[in-house]
Amino acid sequence: MPQSQTENRKFVLAERPQGEPNDNTLRLETAPVPTPGKGQMLLRNEFLSLDPYMRGRMSDAPSYAAPVEIGDVMVGGTVAQVVSSDVPGFEADDWVVAFGGWQDYALSDGTGVINMGKSPENPSWALGVLGMPGLTAWAGLTQIGQPKEGETLVVAGASGPVGATVGQIGKILGLRVVGIAGGSEKCAHVVDTLGFDACIDYKADGFPEALKNAVPDGIDIYYENVGGAVFDAVMPLLNTSARIPVCGLISQYNATSLPDGPDRLNLLLGTILKKRMTVRGFIVFDDFGHLYPEFAKQVGGWVADGRIRYREEVISGLEQAPAAFVGLLRGEAFGKRVVKLSD
Numbered sequence: 001m002p003q004s005q006t007e008n009r010k011f012v013l014a015e016r017p018q019g020e021p022n023d024n025t026l027r028l029e030t031a032p033v034p035t036p037g038k039g040q041m042l043l044r045n046e047f048l049s050l051d052p053y054m055r056g057r058m059s060d061a062p063s064y065a066a067p068v069e070i071g072d073v074m075v076g077g078t079v080a081q082v083v084s085s086d087v088p089g090f091e092a093d094d095w096v097v098a099f100g101g102w103q104d105y106a107l108s109d110g111t112g113v114i115n116m117g118k119s120p121e122n123p124s125w126a127l128g129v130l131g132m133p134g135l136t137a138w139a140g141l142t143q144i145g146q147p148k149e150g151e152t153l154v155v156a157g158a159s160g161p162v163g164a165t166v167g168q169i170g171k172i173l174g175l176r177v178v179g180i181a182g183g184s185e186k187c188a189h190v191v192d193t194l195g196f197d198a199c200i201d202y203k204a205d206g207f208p209e210a211l212k213n214a215v216p217d218g219i220d221i222y223y224e225n226v227g228g229a230v231f232d233a234v235m236p237l238l239n240t241s242a243r244i245p246v247c248g249l250i251s252q253y254n255a256t257s258l259p260d261g262p263d264r265l266n267l268l269l270g271t272i273l274k275k276r277m278t279v280r281g282f283i284v285f286d287d288f289g290h291l292y293p294e295f296a297k298q299v300g301g302w303v304a305d306g307r308i309r310y311r312e313e314v315i316s317g318l319e320q321a322p323a324a325f326v327g328l329l330r331g332e333a334f335g336k337r338v339v340k341l342s343d
Helices: 052-056 123-127 134-144 159-170 184-192 206-212 228-237 264-274 284-304 318-329
Strands: 006-013 025-031 041-049 080-087 094-099 105-107 113-115 152-156 174-179 198-201 218-221 238-246 279-280 312-316 335-342
Touching: 006 318, 041 094, 041 123, 041 206, 080 105, 080 123, 094 123, 123 134, 123 312, 123 335, 134 159, 134 218, 134 238, 134 284, 152 159, 159 174, 159 218, 159 284, 174 184, 174 206, 184 198, 184 318, 198 206, 206 228, 218 228, 228 238, 228 264, 312 318, 318 335
Parallel strands: 152 174, 152 218, 174 198, 218 238, 238 279, 312 335
Antiparallel strands: 006 025, 041 080, 041 105, 041 335, 080 094, 094 113
16 A cells, blocks of 8 residues: 555554564554644654664563553654644755654654755665664764774674664774674675674574684673674673673563573673673663764764765565564664655
8 A cells, every 4th residue: 555645554553562573463554644733743754764672662561661552653763754834943845854653644843853954865864874773873882882992892783774883983993893793695794895804693603613713802892782692602702891882682672581591690790790891771862862963973974975884775665564673673684674655
């Protein structure tokens, strides 16, 4: 079903998933396009961002943000065009970055909306390298990682929108950068296109030993996106005073119980203590949103001059979003995954 000028397609949360989301998790509904009131604008979503955090919003377990309620539109960042506006600073045909959710149209009073003007170059990139994932990469590395020239940085999820940007920034700042990714094609992209010094395939036999051989001087900064077996291989290689920005744990998002095996919490805590490591989780806009102008200037410049390269995977059609999201959680995405809503 193509995007319409009279109907609003929207995916609502139908039930809370147990484990991986399935065909019953989200329900596609249609309704008339909403009518903006005084002080509001009507946005037509052009691109929808797919991000791992969305799995957490499907759950009602305690978290840093309120869950999506059953029957509500699934949340998500969007790039949209203004259809009509009664909001100062916005007018028809402006391109904006908003939080319009999994739907064709959304109403907004302008709170949190960024105006990109009438003709931005690569507007969907505002959902990736020049948006939340890019800020996450830059802030996690520079503010928590505290990189020093000559150190070794290891990046999990290295071919994804955050990991790819982390590693390229690391190279700009003079670090030795080793990526971890799933599959030979992704690893080749990470080294040959993104310029990492090495990339280790976590799906291949002998992964822990291959990672050890790639970091002869140990690991000074580990940018965590994955968790699970990847972190198990990383932990023995961490140096004294290592810094670990914890951005995500995608390997655990569909888990319904703790993993089998011995309790390794005391081993982890003992390692943190003995090696005097810094481990810090962060929510990017809560913790570092005030740095967005600095990020935009610096990283925008690196993108413009080609020092940061960006890969985007565009999925056509809102109806494809649920399957594309499940694939993202399975590690099937290659680059930043967005859904194009308009024809």
